Amino acid sequence: MLTAFGPPIDLSDLSNYIQVDTRPRRSAFVGRVSTKDHQNPSSSIPRQVTLAAQRLEPGEEFAQYYWDVESGMLPPEARGLGPREMYEALRVPTPRDGGLQDLLAHAELMGITHVLAERSDRVARAMLTSLTVEHELQKAGVEVVYANEPTGGTESGRLRTRRYGQVDAELYKIAMNEMSMGGQVQHAVGGWNHGIPPYPYVAVVDENAPPPTRGRFGEARPKKKLVPHPDVRRFDATRELCRLRREEYLKAADIIAILSADPERYPIEGQWTHNRVEGLIGNPKLTGYQVYNRKASRTGRPGYSRWNPISKWVWSPGPVHEAVVSLEQWKQAQEVTAMLQAGTEGGPLLRIQAAAGRRGLTVTLVDSTGSHTRYRIGAQQVVLPTPIPDAVAQQIIENLECAA
Known part of the structure; x- marks a missing residue:
């Protein structure tokens, strides 16, 4: 910023009168679409490019394009991990030089001086994440510019506008999470299943459920309830598996040996494994109740889910499908498991x-x-x-x- 209180004589011929960035201006685009299903990347990404390009210098074009198709709630280290084949299949006309992680890793190396986005939530919906990205780019001498911010005025005014936008983005994220969680809770309370059915069950469409409605993202998926698997041996196998833990105090390896020794009695696709055995023993859906929120999938580590404490689980008010074991038997099995792990x-x-x-x-x-x-x-x-x-x-x- 030039000061209004300049020198009393003309000093503009001195070499250090103006500090000049010797790097040529090189701008990169950064963008994001939530998911390939809920938004159309082939139209959303080019639209974002058009809006961000309004902040380019006359005659300037983007030198590189960095964009992702994933949730803006993910931290930087979990962004941009989708396979190249997925992005190629989307047929987005905008070229892609990588995702957010690639931008942070290569900005300085590629000589990028400016990063332009439509608005801050295209970088991330979480304020901490967008601030982290801005901070890392600033250390590399890169200025972040959002097209929806006003030009001119004071730096404090520009920063106030930016921070308000980032707060709004995070509040939107939290509100969406609250509404989504509320819907999932009611889904479980109503007795409808989440995820892959446990080994002794299959999920079938509940004909008595309210008909699915068509919303913003198309027709909702039908609600499904658990019913016993057509192969009745699976119910018997699960009962025996739970009994071996509850009454025999057997570890997973011993249970696997017993089950694997009699495949006709204890059928399984592939083979019995430690995760399958322990997963079944610990699954509360075997009690006939529908249970939700056992895991926290958004942990910041790709492919990693954290177990929530039982106090955070959501249970249906009563049994909603046929039980393999009683609640008391399931609890006893968990107590034995805890003692074995102690x-x-x-x-x-x-x-x-x-x-x-x-x-x-x-x-x-x-x-x-x-x-x-x-x-x-x-x-x-x-x-x-x-x-x-x-x-x-x-x-x-x-x-x-x-x-x-």
């Missing part, structure tokens, strides 16, 4: 206690030396290493079963 010693000992309990016996600690512990099982005493190896625990369980 430590290497607790798991084998719990299994021994379960086996003894089936014979009406109790397991009592007598004394311990640190490396070994003596237990009384019924009228007998045994000395076991600390911690108890799985193989030793299995041998004791087999001896108890043979004695029966």
Whole structure:
């Protein structure tokens, strides 16, 4: 900004009278569309380019184009990760030199001096993210310009307009999340399923549900409820799987061995895995209730979902489909799972206690030396290493079963 209080004589011939950026002006476009389904990238991105281009110098053209098709709620490190093939299939007439991550990584290297966007929420809806992007580009000597901001005036006025716009973008994001969450909660309360049906179920359209309406993004998907899978063996397999954890205190590897040994009785596509077994044991939908919000999918880490605490889960007021296990049985299984995960010693000992309990016996600690512990099982005493190896625990369980 030139000052109104200049020198008393003409000093414009001095070399440092005006600081000149020796870099040639090189502007890049940055844009974003929420999703390929809810907005049309082939029309939205070119429209954004047209609006942002109004802030180019006369005769100037964009040197590069950076744009993404994804949610503006994602942090910078999770942006621009879509495969090249996806973007090519969209047939957007605007060239694409990368996404937001590529812009941040290459701006200085490519000699970019200005980044132009239609408005701030095309960078991100979260204010912290847009501020982070601006800060990183500023460190590289890049000026960020939004086409909807006024020209001229004071820097404080321009900044006030920008920050108000970023606040509005974040408030819009929060309001949309609140409305979306409210709709998903009512969906679960009504007994309708979210996501892929668990192993013993299939999802079918609920003929008694309100008919889907056509909204902004087309016709809504029909509401579906869970019903037992046509293969009745799946219900029996799931009951046995849960029983093995609840009553036998078995770990996933032991349960997998039992299920895999009898594929006719316990059918599965592919093979039984640790994630499948633990996922079924921990799935509350097996109780006949519909449950939502078990996971937080937006964690800032691509492909990673964080488990929410049970206090945040949304349950239907009552059972809405046929149950595999009761609520009490499901809770017992979760308690056993927690004990098995608590430590290497607790798991084998719990299994021994379960086996003894089936014979009406109790397991009592007598004394311990640190490396070994003596237990009384019924009228007998045994000395076991600390911690108890799985193989030793299995041998004791087999001896108890043979004695029966």
